Amino acid sequence: MAASNEELVEVLIERLLDEMPAYRDKADRVDAPNRRCLLRALMNVRPPMPLDESFLRLQDELLSREAAERGVVHVADLPRCLQDNRISVWRGDITRLDADAIVNAANSALLGCFVPCLSSNPWRYQVSDEPGTASNP
Numbered sequence: 001m002a003a004s005n006e007e008l009v010e011v012l013i014e015r016l017l018d019e020m021p022a023y024r025d026k027a028d029r030v031d032a033p034n035r036r037c038l039l040r041a042l043m044n045v046r047p048p049m050p051l052d053e054s055f056l057r058l059q060d061e062l063l064s065r066e067a068a069e070r071g072v073v074h075v076a077d078l079p080r081c082l083q084d085n086r087i088s089v090w091r092g093d094i095t096r097l098d099a100d101a102i103v104n105a106a107n108s109a110l111l112g113c114f115v116p117c118l119s120s121n122p123w124r125y126q127v128s129d130e131p132g133t134a135s136n137p
Contacts, residue, residue, distance in 0.1 A: 005062060005065055008058055008061060008062040009039050013035065027042070067095070067096070070096055071096060073098065075098060075100075
């Protein structure tokens with residue numbers, strides 16, 4: 001029988017905590033509804049280094065399932081800009097787009113970021129000190 005998404009999340013969390021035991025105390029206080037946010041937080045703070053194939057297979061299975069649940073938006077189905085029909089504007093979750101390229105400039109000039117765009121807080125999805133919580137600031 002295939003593992004549920006929740007079971008995959010737990011296995012991936014445990015694997016990451018084995019690599020980063022300093023986060024275990026906070027992670028153990030995150031309740032069930034927030035475990036997926038915890039997984040994302042741990043993925044975000046993990047130092048860049050190789051992952052073994054078994055972790056990558058589990059991660060791919062989870063992310064593929066989540067993508068299938070959300071659905072895929074095909075660029076050919078998006079309305080085109082009147083000024084240039086080669087351009088479409090999408091407002092939504094860019095991870096759903098089936099596109100060759102995505103411009104996601106996160107500033108009013110639409111120029112992107114010229115220096116590392118990192119928050120002063122490395123936990124984009126952070127684990128709170130409050131038991132049972134994780135948040136998306």
